[in-house]
Amino acid sequence: MKEFVRYIPPIHELQRDARFSTLTQTYGIDTTEMSTILKNIVSTIREQLLNGCWEGETPGSQPFLEELFQQTEYELAQAYQYTIKRVINATGTILHTNLGRARLSQNAMDHVIQTAQNYSNLEYKLAEGERGSRHVHVEELIKRLTGAEAAMVVNNNAAAVYLILRALAFQKEVIVSRGQLVEIGGSFRISSIMEESGAKLVEVGTTNKTHLYDFEHAVTEDTAMIMKVHTSNFKVIGFTKSVETSDLVDLANQHPSIIFYEDLGSGALYDFSQHEIGEEPVVSDVIKQGVDIVSFSGDKLLGGPQAGIIAGKKVLIDQLKKHQLARVLRVDKMTLAALEGTLLDYSKGKDAIQTIPVVRDLLATKKELQIRTDQFIDRLTQQSSGYTATSREATSQVGGGTMPDVELPTVIVHIKSESMSAETLANCLRTENTPPIVGRIQKDELLLDLRTVTVEEEDMMIHALVSIDRMMSKKL
Numbered sequence: 001m002k003e004f005v006r007y008i009p010p011i012h013e014l015q016r017d018a019r020f021s022t023l024t025q026t027y028g029i030d031t032t033e034m035s036t037i038l039k040n041i042v043s044t045i046r047e048q049l050l051n052g053c054w055e056g057e058t059p060g061s062q063p064f065l066e067e068l069f070q071q072t073e074y075e076l077a078q079a080y081q082y083t084i085k086r087v088i089n090a091t092g093t094i095l096h097t098n099l100g101r102a103r104l105s106q107n108a109m110d111h112v113i114q115t116a117q118n119y120s121n122l123e124y125k126l127a128e129g130e131r132g133s134r135h136v137h138v139e140e141l142i143k144r145l146t147g148a149e150a151a152m153v154v155n156n157n158a159a160a161v162y163l164i165l166r167a168l169a170f171q172k173e174v175i176v177s178r179g180q181l182v183e184i185g186g187s188f189r190i191s192s193i194m195e196e197s198g199a200k201l202v203e204v205g206t207t208n209k210t211h212l213y214d215f216e217h218a219v220t221e222d223t224a225m226i227m228k229v230h231t232s233n234f235k236v237i238g239f240t241k242s243v244e245t246s247d248l249v250d251l252a253n254q255h256p257s258i259i260f261y262e263d264l265g266s267g268a269l270y271d272f273s274q275h276e277i278g279e280e281p282v283v284s285d286v287i288k289q290g291v292d293i294v295s296f297s298g299d300k301l302l303g304g305p306q307a308g309i310i311a312g313k314k315v316l317i318d319q320l321k322k323h324q325l326a327r328v329l330r331v332d333k334m335t336l337a338a339l340e341g342t343l344l345d346y347s348k349g350k351d352a353i354q355t356i357p358v359v360r361d362l363l364a365t366k367k368e369l370q371i372r373t374d375q376f377i378d379r380l381t382q383q384s385s386g387y388t389a390t391s392r393e394a395t396s397q398v399g400g401g402t403m404p405d406v407e408l409p410t411v412i413v414h415i416k417s418e419s420m421s422a423e424t425l426a427n428c429l430r431t432e433n434t435p436p437i438v439g440r441i442q443k444d445e446l447l448l449d450l451r452t453v454t455v456e457e458e459d460m461m462i463h464a465l466v467s468i469d470r471m472m473s474k475k476l
């Protein structure tokens, strides 16, 4: 094989070939870029020839040129493809952090497109023809939905926590219960963010129990804040005690200079507990109890874009808006549009709330899922004889570190293929299909939970399963 190396055409000759120059035009690249791509491909082939492991066509032949061309076309297609891809989430985990958390509602999406494609009054007062503030757009809606005096939005809830500590408790003491010093998804720790902000953490109580007197004893002249953190992603059970929000409000009220801040984490605007789903506090109830300031995520239970929403007393929000960091942490117009669209859905009442995918998926009942799952199985087995599919009762997770103890009763599809392992099938669905489909594997069966799948996506999944089976059976 080694001697064939010299039959590989030189790069400049390949570049002149009409097929390659057409590719250059199709992708709008210049000859230097094309030459780099060709050099890379050719050097790999040369290496394989020299090592005796080249399995392709013989250099010098027409089929070899054709192979080279196909390889180049493939490399270009790869290089010019989006790396963020739409994915079908068949895991049933609604706020799947790795798959982008919340899906946006139609209204939110329409509003984003309008705002992104056109000029807008982002920072412009139309009535006066003067410069305005981007903060005004969602503030009224947040006030209406939470009952707060004022509100603002930053990049995410981590940014909100940081801004609040930095702007309102810099070099002052912040009292937090040891049971609430949480770490959230990867790199966000309350204790670290506190240190980063320049506020001084004063830990009180123990991991499982903190009493009101622990807080009372910790108050000093340097106390700027009492902070309550919603333990979103874990639950302490057994011999436990935490202090009620109302008691902490009373304590903070006895000291006019102390701010009471509650990091709500998810921040539900809708009361899921009325459907026996979790015990997530509704933001307006927390505000009603007299908390000075709260913050929560836009893309967790709320079901909107990534954002950190801060709501509370006007004097405090004004201070935050004026802080230099507000500019550093500010959100883009697309985020504001997506958030405004989502919040408007909430303000329009029950039916509109159901158009928010996160809410709809959370409220989907086992009965609905049973019907959809049975239909899915019928259609799949009618179109392909390569699978055994059965429906089983199971539970779906909320995800995103939210409601860790909630198990949503569901019905899922268990699939076994005649021609391949569950592992291979799951791999094919992720890598061979557009859009990629992500399911779960359990005991050599592929598990698909339709809770997080739309009706349109069901069709795509059936199509994918049928064609993968056809492809694999051919290979056998």
Ligand SMILES: *Cc1c(COP(=O)(O)O)cnc(C)c1O
Pocket: 156, 157, 158, 159, 161, 184, 188, 229, 230, 231, 232, 233, 263, 264, 265, 266, 296, 297, 298, 299, 307, 308, 401
């Ligand atoms: C999720 C969460 C955060 C971080 O919110 P992001 O919007 O992901 O930045 C902060 N605090 C709590 C309690 C959380 O649950």
